[in-house]
Amino acid sequence: MNETKGRKARQDGVQTREAILSAAEAEFAAKGFELASAREICRRAGVNAALLCRYFGSKESLYRIVAKRLFGDLGAPLANLAYGVEDDEGWRAAVREWIDGMLFMTLPTERPQELCAALFRHEVTHPTKFHKEFSDAFGKPVYDGLKKLLSRKVRNAEKLNLWTSSIWAQVSVYALADKTWHAAFRPEGAGNRAWAEKVADHIC
Numbered sequence: 001m002n003e004t005k006g007r008k009a010r011q012d013g014v015q016t017r018e019a020i021l022s023a024a025e026a027e028f029a030a031k032g033f034e035l036a037s038a039r040e041i042c043r044r045a046g047v048n049a050a051l052l053c054r055y056f057g058s059k060e061s062l063y064r065i066v067a068k069r070l071f072g073d074l075g076a077p078l079a080n081l082a083y084g085v086e087d088d089e090g091w092r093a094a095v096r097e098w099i100d101g102m103l104f105m106t107l108p109t110e111r112p113q114e115l116c117a118a119l120f121r122h123e124v125t126h127p128t129k130f131h132k133e134f135s136d137a138f139g140k141p142v143y144d145g146l147k148k149l150l151s152r153k154v155r156n157a158e159k160l161n162l163w164t165s166s167i168w169a170q171v172s173v174y175a176l177a178d179k180t181w182h183a184a185f186r187p188e189g190a191g192n193r194a195w196a197e198k199v200a201d202h203i204c
Contacts (some may be wrong), residue, residue: 017055019045024066029115032122033063033130063130070116071138074105079145082152091152092204098146099171099203103196106175120175143168170203 023044027036038059042049056062078101081094105113106120123131147164154160177185186195 013055016045016047016051020047020052020055020062021066021069024062025070025115025119028063028066028122029118032119032126033059033128034126036063038062060130063128064133067119067130067134067138070112070119071134074101074112074116075138075142078102079141081145082148085149085152091149095146095149096200096204098149099167099200100196102142102171103174103200106171117175121178124172124176167203170199174199 020041023041024036026044027041030036036059038049038052041059041062042052045052052062056065078098081098085091085094106117122128123134143164146167147160150163150167151160154163174182174185182192186192190198
């Protein structure tokens with residue numbers, strides 16, 4: 001009986017923690033760190049403030065975990081695409097995968113990507129005290145992953161920096177834009193995903 005109760009308590013704890021995280025993702029994506037309210041996160045999650053403190057300690061530590069879930073989980077695969085590339089075909093496929101991955105995050109059609117793009121936009125336009133920490137942990141590895149890929153073909157250092165920063169800028173601008181600007185960027189009637197593929201073709 002005690003074992004059954006223990007299992008139930010653990011399951012309830014996992015569900016509560018996930019509810020708080022999901023609520024925090026929505027709140028931070030909507031308002032950014034400074035304006036996000038711990039009280040509103042608790043309201044969204046249907047829990048009291050004591051449970052937020054119990055599972056995460058503070059709004060700051062919760063924000064770090066949310067950023068890792070959104071930036072890290074979506075961005076990490078892009079940082080390592082250069083490994084395992086053996087020929088021209090593999091190289092072209094890896095570059096295309098990097099561009100597709102970034103555009104998929106910044107021209108979102110699914111909820112995690114939408115939240116990631118929104119949080120990225122807040123951090124770039126209104127940097128928090130975590131900005132450098134997040135940039136070093138999540139942004140720089142993805143940028144360096146692209147640079148490592150391009151370095152296989154572009155040997156001149158100046159050109160390599162230009163190519164890397166140019167491609168980074170082209171995909172990042174979509175993350176910095178809200179839905180109104182996304183609509184302005186696209187031809188009338190074009191959906192996000194179809195337009196992302198055309199942009200990727202152009203960049204490649």
